[in-house]
Amino acid sequence: MARPILRKQREDGSARIIEEDTTEEELYRYTRYRWSCNEPENLAMRYRKFNISALLDAAVHAVGNGAKSCVKVVKCVEGQYNKAFTIIMDNGAEVFAKIPNPNAGPAFYTTASEVATRDFLCDLPLLRTILKLPVPPIYTYCSDPFNPVGAEYIIEEKAKGKPLGSLWYMWQKETQLGLVTRLVDFETKLTSVSFGGHGCIYYKKDLEKKAIQVYDLDARSYSSGDLVKGSPAEEFVVGPLTEARLWEGDRAMMKLDRGPWITPISYLTALGVNELQWAKTHAKPRTNPYQSLEALETPGEYISLLERYLQLVPHLSPGPSRTSLSHPDLHLDNIFVDPDTKQITCIIDWQSVSVSGLFFQHKIPRLLLPIRSYTTRNCLKTASDGSKATHDADGTSDLLRHYQHLTRLKNEQQWVAVTSPNRSLRIKPNSLLCGAWSRNDVFSFRHALINIVAHWEEITPVNAPCPIQFDPKELELHNDELEVVEGLGEVLHQLQDDNLIPLGGMVLPENYEQALHINNTVKEMFVNMAESESQRVLFSRIWPYQDQSL
Template identity: 25%
Template sequence: MLEPHSLMMDLESELFNYTAGRFLYASCIFANDAHHFRERTRVFNIPGLFNTIAKAMNCGTEQIVDFRKLAEGGFNRIFLITLDTDFQLVARILYPLLVPKAYAVASEVATMDFLRSKGLPIPKAKTEYILMEYVKGTNLSQIWSDLEEDEIISLMDQLAKVESSMMSISFPAGGSIYYARDLKELSGNEGIPLHNQVESIAFEKERFCIGPIEQLKIKSVLFAGAEKDLAYLNQFGAPRVPYECFRMEHYNNEKQLPSDHIENLGRYLRLAPSLVPDDDSLSAFCIRHPDLTDSNLRVSTDSGCLQMLSVLDWQHAAVLPLFLHAGMPKFIQNEDDEVSKDDQDREGELLRRRLVHYHYNLSTATHNRIHHKGLGYFATDGATCPVVFTEIAAAEELWQALANAKRGERWLRDFVAYGEETWVPAAHYEAAKAIGQEVKRRTFKACAEDEEMTKETYAVIEANSPLDDMNEDELEEYK
C-alpha cells in the first residue's frame, strides 16, 4: 500500500517542484530562473488527491499502488497513478502562474468531455484536479523526425479527418465551453445552452454551454482584444523597454511610451471590419485545438502502421469564427527553409518538412474543404483602406532593422540551444549557461576593440546584454 501522507513530508520533492528544465536569463521582460521556478512550485494535498481519485474510480485509496510525476508542461504538472488492477490514469496539477485557475480547469474539462461525446479521440476527463484516463502509446514528438513518407501521408490524412469532424460541429456563439452548472457556480451566469449537441446522451442535452453569457458577434470577436488592451494602456500604460533586448538599439536604447502601441491598436480597430470575409461559411463558429503540436498527439505503431490514438492538452480552447481558426499547425508549417543543420541532415529535414506541409494541405483539401478554403482566405477586396500611412521609408528601415535583430536572436538561440523564454533541459543548463557567458565575453571584447565605439555606447550595450538576469526590483516593475 502506498502511504500518501509520507509523500507530503519532503516539500523539496520533485512532486511539488519543477525539474524538467531551467531558464537561462531574463530577456528584458522574461523572469529569472528562480522566478520561473517559484511560478511552477505547487505544494498540493496528496491525501486529498488520493481521496478524489478513489471517489472518481469507486475504489479505496489503498488500491493506489503507484504515484509518480510523468511530465511537466507549460502550465501544469502531470502525474501517473496506477491502481492494483493495473488500471492507470493521469492527474494534472496546475501551476500558480495559470490564472484564473477555476475557469481554466472548468472549461478544459467540459471541452474535452463535449468533444469526446462527439466521437473525437479525446481522453476522458474528470475534475477537480483534472483526472484523465491514461492513453498508452507514443508521443508523436518522440518519432516525428524519423517518419517515412508513407507514415507522413497516413498521419496527415488521419489528422485532417479528425479536424474535419471537430470543425464541423456548429455553435450558436463564440467563447469557451463549460458545464452549465460550473459556469453558474463560478460566475452566476447561465451561459448559452448547447441545445441538441449531444444526441447520444438525451437526458443531458443542456449540460454544456458557451460562456460568457453574451453572444459574441463576428466583429465583436475582432474588436474585443484590442479594446481591452486600449482600456488597460489608457489607464495604466507606462514606458517600457522593447519586448526583446535585441531590439533595444533600434529604439535608441530607451524605454518607449505606450502612445505608439495605442496608435497601432487604433489603426487595427479601423481595419478590423474589413477583415470579416464575404463568405458566410468562413464566419461560422467552430472549435479547434488551441496549440496542436507533435507532443500533443499520441500515436501507436503496434499494428505495423501509424495510428493516431488521442489529442491531448485542451487548455485555452475556444469557439471562434472559422476564419480566425484557419491555419496550419506550427509544427507542420514550412513557410521558410531555414534549418541550422549540417548539409546532409539539412536537406533531409527540408524534404521531410515539405512533405508534411504538402500532405497536410492535400488531406485538408480532401477531408476538410471549409478549412482549406479558410487557409486561402483574403480580406475583402476592392474596399478603400481606412488607414493611411506616412513616412513609409522610415517604417521600412525600422522593419528591416528589427528583422535583422530577429535573425540575431535566432542565431543566439540556435548557438546556445535554448527554447521559448530561454528554456533548456535541466541536464543542459550548466553547459548552455557557459556557452552564453562565452558569447557575452566575446561580444564585449569585440566592442572594446572597436575604435569607433564611444564609452557611452559601450556602457549602454553592457547594461542591456540579453544574457543577463534582471534583478527582482526590475521584475516587479514589469509585472
C-alpha cells in the same frame, strides 16, 4: 499505510525518457528546463503546491474496482502549463492526474471549460456515435481550488498507446503519411460541428453561479445534418475565453469583455477595447533601448496604435462565418498511437480549447513544420537501429503538402477560410495586440499595422481610402528599430541553429552552466560588433538572455 514510491520522468538529451527517484517537493516544482534569464519569475509561474495525499485519495476513490491505496506516483515530463502524474494503485490500475500551473489561465474557468468541452465531445450520444474522437474519459475533477487537494485537478483515464514523439522519427515516410491522413480526418470531424458563438464551452450550471453572459450552444453536426439537441446538450453553453493573455497580471482583476461573441467583428473589437482599457489604466512610461537610451517610451504611442487598430477592425473582419472547435496544439507529445497498428489511440491537452471562426483557427500541426537542427540531430540518434528516419527538410515538406492536399479535399470549409486572400496580414494584429506592452513587443504590433497600410489595396475589394496612416517620422523611427530587431534576431536564430541556446533561453538542467557560459561569450561578441560607444550600450541593453534589471 505505506507512503507511495515517488518517481519522475526526465529527458536524457537524446529523445529518450528515463525514470528516477524524486522528492515530494519536486512534485510541486518545475524541473524540466532552466532559464538563462529571469529564472525565478519563470519558475514561480510554474510552481504549484498541493496536498498530494488528498489527490491520491481522490484518485483511489475515482478508480474503484477494488483499489484501496496508491503504491506509486510518477511525475510525467512537464509541459509549460500543468503538472501531470501517472498514479498506480495497489491492484495495478493506473490513472492520469493533471493540475494546472499558475500560468495556465484563470482559476476555475480553465478547468471548468476543459471538462465541459471534453464531456460535450464524448458524452453526447449523437457526437459520440458520429465523431468517435480519441479523447480520454474524465473520472473526476474539481474546478474549485478551495478543496482538500488545494488546487484544481482532473483525474482521467491514462492515455492508451505511446507518445508519437517516441516513434515518429523512426517511421518510414509511408507510415508518417498515413498518420497525417488520420490527423486531417480528426480535424475534419471537429470542423463538422458548428456553434452559435465564439468562446469556450462550459456547463450551464457552472456559469450560472458567476452571473456572467453566456450564449446557447446552438451546435449542429454537419455530418448528420442534425441539431445537437435534447436534455444533455442543453446542459452546455458558450462562455468566456480562458486564454491566459486575457487574464494576465492586472487584467485578472479588470472587468473586460472576454466573450462570448456572436460575430467576428465583436470579437476583434473587444480585444482592442480590452487592451486600450488596460493601457490607459496600467501602462507606465519606461525605457525602450530599441528607440532611445535616454528618453522614456510613453504609453501614448501604444494607445494611438490601439485606437488605429480599432479603426481597421471593420476591414479586418471576415464577416459572418461558421464557428467550430479546433485543437490548438497538435504536437508529438499530445498525440498517442498504437505502435503496432500505427492508429491514433488518444489526443490529449484540451486545455483552453475554444469555439472560434474558421478564419481565426487552423494552426498547422507542429509536427509538420520544419524542424530546427537541435531537434533533428537528437532525433537522428533514435534511428540508430537502422530504421529510416524521414524528418529532413524535404520529408517535412512532403508531409506538409500531403496535409494541405487532404485538407483541401476533406475539410473544404476550413481550407477556404484559411486560404482567404491576405488572411495572414488581417489576423496578425489580432494575434499580437493582447499584452504587447507587457511583453515589450509594441514593435511587432506596430509592424503588423504598417503592413496593412502598405497592402491596403490588396486587402479591401472596394476602392476606399485606408482609415489610418503613419507619418514619415513614425516610419523612419520604426525602420531604425526594425534594423536593430532584425540584426539581433539573426544572432539569436544562429545560436539556436548551432544547438547552443534555444530561442527563449530554456535549456535542459544538465546544459545550464554551459549555456550560461555560451550566453556570456556570445553577448560579448555581439556587443563588440558595435561601431560606437553608444551602440555598445544599446547592444548590451537589448541582449535578451539577461535578467530584466541588467
